[in-house]
Amino acid sequence: MALANRALLQTTAPLLLSRRFRGKINVQKPRKPHFGRQILIDISKPYFGPPKSMLPEIMTCEKVKDTMAKKEIDNPFERILANECLNWFNTSKMVVFLHVNSISMEDKTPIFAALKKNNMHLRTYGKKIVSMATKGTRYDAVNQLFTSHQNIIFGQPENAAKMFKILKKTPQLIVMAGIIQDKLLSKNDLVEFSKLPSLDVARSQLCSILQSAGSCLVGQLNQNQQMLVSCIEKHIEIQSNPTPEDYTTYIKVES
Known part of the structure; x- marks a missing residue:
């Protein structure tokens, strides 16, 4: 039995042995990495910059840095947007300022189309653009409503009810x-x-009220004249065809 177990449980030695590097690792002259890996190594390589002693004095002066940071750069595109914003303010009799919560462009596009269909325009401007457009004008007070980019609706006053009906769909x-x-x-x-x-x-409605007051006044002024004319006509009729019944009716009318 022992001989049978040895024959069945005996393990054979493997013919091949795997080794990782097939030899010693070359530390002094390593092999160049793959092109993609080399790109990642170059991108992730830290950059410390030149030492402070090598920099010129203008770069190490803190006062110069403060003045350079506060200097505003004139951007022609911002001036174009400011002129466009001021033109919208001057040509629109109704301007509505909106506070915008988190909303995707997919949900915002139907609102933009519905407002455009009803002769209203939805525009987005930043605080700097609105400040450039309204500074020194009669709209200077609206700068207090802006903290960052906000949406503004430009339109006409008669479309106010339609605007609230459209905005009800987007809280x-x-x-x-x-x-x-x-x-x-x-x-x-x-x-x-x-x-x-x-x-x-x-x-x-105003014309109807004024017309009703005038017609009421005319009716009251003509009431006595109409009664007098009717009495005279009745009297002439009785005089031309006198009958006892008409005479009794005439007496009742005069009394």
């Missing part, structure tokens, strides 16, 4: 304030203004 866009006819209004004032009828409807 991420919150109305803060607005300007209507060169007057700064809060959100509650804008909601009350949107509930008012249009200018044509208000004019028609």
